[in-house]
Amino acid sequence: DADVTQTPRNRITKTGKRIMLECSQTKGHDRMYWYRQDPGLGLRLIYYSFDVKDINKGEISDGYSVSRQAQAKFSLSLESAIPNQTALYFCATSDSTGGPGEQYFGPGTRLTVT
């Protein structure tokens, strides 16, 4: 789904470095999410934002921060990367009508911290 894009798609970084993952969407959705996927652990919510002025911690927010620069852009930062943050990261969006509904995922960013 080209409507949700993530950059970079792959990144290798060293322990202690700061890194930013970016997400953009053209779906016009208010709600945006960042998830982390690890083998056998499913999709775990890191942060979510229900509009530009709204930022909330998810299940596993420690070591991460986010910025909602505009309705269409939601960035995830690792202030000081550590090896156990090696994972596949997904951004997702959903609209705000009628309660919980379909989430649209980006293609993912594979991050390796050495």
Added chain:
Amino acid sequence: GENVEQHPSTLSVQEGDSAVIKCTYSDSASNYFPWYKQELGKRPQLIIDIRSNVGEKKDQRIAVTLNKTAKHFSLHITETQPEDSAVYFCAAPTRHSGYSTLTFGKGTMLLVSP
């Protein structure tokens, strides 16, 4: 928050057989239950969802059933085909003050052998 358990973690079937994946949830007020399919190297995509005012929903070879009393819901795939091979995730809403996010199960890897 919501606790979602998904079983089995892996499932191998022969082409043409049926496959069933089951999820349980903890919040009796949950009212929306989606299933996502993630093919190898791809993003998760919604394949079917059900709301709590119905007990079953079908879409061609896939169906979802919901038992609110027992707090479980299941994905049924009939006449499986090799292209059904993927990881499947269930999810249920986690309530916050005034809105909901989704809590995902840990996933089921389905392998359909020709």
